[in-house]
Amino acid sequence: MKKILIQFAHPAFHKSRINKELLKDIELIDGVTLRNLYEEYPNFHIDVKYEQQLLVEHDILIWHHPFYWYSAPSLLKEWIDLVLEHNFAFGKNGTALKGKLVMSAITAGGSKQAYTKEGYNHCLIHDLLLPFRKTAELCKMKYLPPFVVHGTHLFDIEKTKKMADDYRKLLISLRDDVFELKQFGQCRYSNDLLETSKI
Amino acid sequence: MHQQDFFYQAVIYLLAAVVSVALAKRLGLGSVLGYLLAGIVIGPFVFGLVGSEDSSVMHFAEFGVVMMLFLIGLELRPSLLWKMRKSIFGLGGLQVLLTTLIIAAIALGFKSSFKESLAIGLVVALSSTAIVLQTLTEKGLIKNEGGKASFSVLLFQDIAVIPILALIPLLAPNGIEVANDHATHGIAALPGWQQVLIIIAVVAGIIFIGRFLARYIFRVIASSGMREIFTASALLLVISTAIAMDMVGLSPALGTFLAGVVLADNEYRHELESGIEPFKGLLLGLFFISVGASINFNILFENPVSILVFLVILVAVKFTVLYGLGKAFGLKKGNGLLFSFALAQGGEFAFVLISFSSQNKVLSDELSGVLLIVVALSMLITPFLLIINEKFIQPRILFNANKEEDADEIEDSENQVIIAGFGRFGLAIGRFLKANGIHTTVLDNNSANIEMLRKFGFKVYYGDATRHDLLLSAGIKNAKILIIAIDNEEEILKLIDYVKDKYPHVKILSRSKGLRHTFELKKRNVFAERRETYDASIELATTAMHELGYSKYQAYSSARTFKKHDELVLEELYQLWGKDEQKYISEAKRFSEQLRNLLLSEEENFYEGVDSAWDVQTLRDEVLENYNKQQD
Incomplete structure (x- = not known):
């Protein structure tokens, strides 16, 4: 059983219906640790040593955040800047994270259609997440395809619950090593694996 | 002396001092000149209000010099003194030696005997510590290179008095009984090596007490919170040191100077200073007055030409020797001139040495009288010489030398931040800055904390933070930031007004006691002000908000x-x-x-x-x- 660390960053969590649903009781799943970064570090003063220790203790890291301006809220960037230190996460002696898995779990207002070459944004989510992927690679980690919730503004209760259920399933299969790395390589979103495998 | 006489005398001296010093200051002549002129006015040759007893007054007043040297010692850390060793012994030694030889040679030319000539040389080689230091301090010149060199030479002269006193009886013409004043002193009867041992023991005692015991004693006294007791103990310290030195045959001035140096690192140094300061000032004033009163104008009027010639020779020789030495020791032109003008007179030691020489029949009474007036006149003209130097000569040098100023004169590396008040408010500030490696100078009047704070590397001064002299010695002149953390609203405002006026370059960050106080601070244009309870209130409110279900962010x-x-x-x-x-x-x-x-x-x-x-x-x-x- 692998251990999963969810680093959740949302400055207005109290307003986000989707994320409340996604994260509801999520830490009750065996092997999952949930960290609400804006609650831990409201003044952006990050406890670097403690964060590093958490990383070491877990096998899979999830950056969970709304897709603000095609990126993450500022505190998550601060976290990346400070926690992934040289000679800890990268560099000649920076092997603490080597071989671990990373995945982005994002909620986006735009539809899946909007994030295509032909769509409104003329760009894939995959491409926009490039900085995160490169960050993971520099730290010798494997960057999995993202878990994406599209079109959040138009969600109703049903759809929200379905998404939350998917997220939960994905976490459990990651924990239990259900998929092979090869399978991840073949899909655009990690969501897709759930469709094909029908857990 | 009857009590009434005493008060009568006191009134005359005080009145003369008050009137003439105020006048002299007004005319830009400095206090020393004021006192000297006051002395002449009340002396036997003008109004004759004082006269016969004035040598005893002078003797008493000389204690002012002792106190002055104590205060100077307080300003000089041992390490600083050690740095000055070259100029004390080199510059000072050569000055005494060369001046003595040249004056003696000239005296030989005036057909004095060899022994007489040597005595004259020795007597006038010494300059007036009292006049020079008082004048230079008053003009704020004591810290510049010329002032420091002057001080070194004066210090050496103070040391040199002791061997000179021993030498003079040897110059007595053969067959004349030696009246050795020194023999009456306690330990002079003992064999030489025992004397040396006792002297070493006394000096070691002063160092030991000053270095290790004084701190504890002063802390106990300071915690009594009574200022006059502190003053009393400061006086006790100085006087007992002087007596101890006198008993072993060393100069009291030198002894108290040593005591001062030993106490220079002491955190109560400042209280000591302010305790002694007024006494020193009054006694020195009295001393200058009695010098003025002692000038025997009868001798001058009997023989004006030759006395003026002697005066010119004395000043010219001393000046030339000083100027040459200053140059050889690397003083720049302006500083060299200050140094030479400052020290070109005879001093109070000359009075002692002249009377001692005349007791020993080394000098005739007539010659003694002439020497006395020449020395006194040379002291009288010193303030004038310095004024001429300041007003006419220095501006020209400054004009010529295109402002290459000595930037390396700051000797104490002073902290850039001063914290006034170290209670609960100041403490947090000091801790925070210290944690970030920023050194602060702290002013506080709670003696209980001082010892401990010093251990943790704070530079602490004991006393009321609003006192001007305390600020000065804490280095306000070179400070960048003054953080005011004292508790009293009015005191805070007073301190700001003063610092804004005198040291406008200092940025003031102040504690504010409340809204109205904040306005008073804003009115005074402080750099920053913070209400003392405001941030804590908001912090607590934030916690309350979170407890009510808002997210921390x-x-x-x-x-x-x-x-x-x-x-x-x-x-x-x-x-x-x-x-x-x-x-x-x-x-x-x-x-x-x-x-x-x-x-x-x-x-x-x-x-x-x-x-x-x-x-x-x-x-x-x-x-x-x-x-x-x-x-x-």
């Missing part, structure tokens, strides 16, 4: 926004306060008035929530609208 951001909002409100209220400052009457009324204004202004300045950027309803509505359009 929400509460934190709200606090930030509120502080910003508060600045606006404050500014508005300040404008209002400026307008009707006069209107408010009672403190209670003022407070409720302000509260009303505060709340009013609160309503007017819209306080906007923090997270209107994220997950906003307007965006949702827009997306929904577009979606519905597409569906149609």
